[in-house]
Amino acid sequence: MRAPVLAYVGLGANLGDAQAAVLRACERLAALPGTQLVARSSLWRTAPQDAAGPDFINAVACVCTRLSAPDLLQALQALEHEAGRERPYPNAPRTLDLDLLAYGDARIESPALVVPHPRMQARAFVLAPLAEIAPQRVDAARLAALAQQRIERVPGSMAWSAGQGL
Template identity: 45%
Template sequence: MSDQPPVRVAISLGSNLSEPMVQITQALIELGQLPSTRLLAQSPLYQSRAVGPEQPDYINACALLETQLAPHDLLDALQALEQQHQRVRLEHWGPRSLDLDLLLYGQASINTERLTVPHAYLRQRNFVLVPLHDIWPEALLPSGESIASLRANCTMDGLSPITPQANHKE
């Protein structure tokens, strides 16, 4: 265990390749298994239109974690999970088997070459704001903006919740 006190963090998950629902479901389990980390909540799954070049729709979700990992150590762990899911970084907005983004790290504001927290596009992406609000509606950005107010001002355009299908036969 780290000597650092636990911090609440939000992670966004996205996938549009290699069975996206399976990728997201498995990654949620794996996030809870990271060292010095506990999964507190996971959002419902959503389907969203892809940003960037023409490609399949995404499956998206968010996870709320409590971790003692330092920000860059958590980033390393997230990138290792992406690699386990055969993530290939061919183009910035391209399709991917798994994309894990650190959205919030407590109230920290981080801007390094490798990491920007809060995530640079958090305010602009409904496929991030909606599931983030589902799991951490009281969250505040370091600027004082609330996730609830950002969510109230975003549309559901191109985003739809995925309703789980019943696993029974009639």
């Protein structure tokens, strides 16, 4: 059996009830085979980048998984599909977006998957929530350099970690 790996998943939505979609996706992550939800950041409201449309609700989740990186990516894409994700054009508004940000310390470059996520260091909507649950993975100077990107914590949302209950 495959050894467990800590993986980080970026979650986002900006169509329908985006907040509910992100929270529901966290529950679905926890239900993946051989996978446990370890932590989830607060919810963050962010402006779309390189796109038009409503604001996004974003979060980052940490999972401990026995799935391989390609299998985890496939499971994430299946969850997007279940949530009604369509891809009519690049950066279109979406009901759910799940990105595999990191898979342990692995470096993967294939046509289907690049890990660590190639654009995560340029996105406040990834680094701010990631810093909440895994500060050792975020360079504070890099996050500070993204201060011009509009991002705000959703009032009442709180980071969660195992042992607190969903």
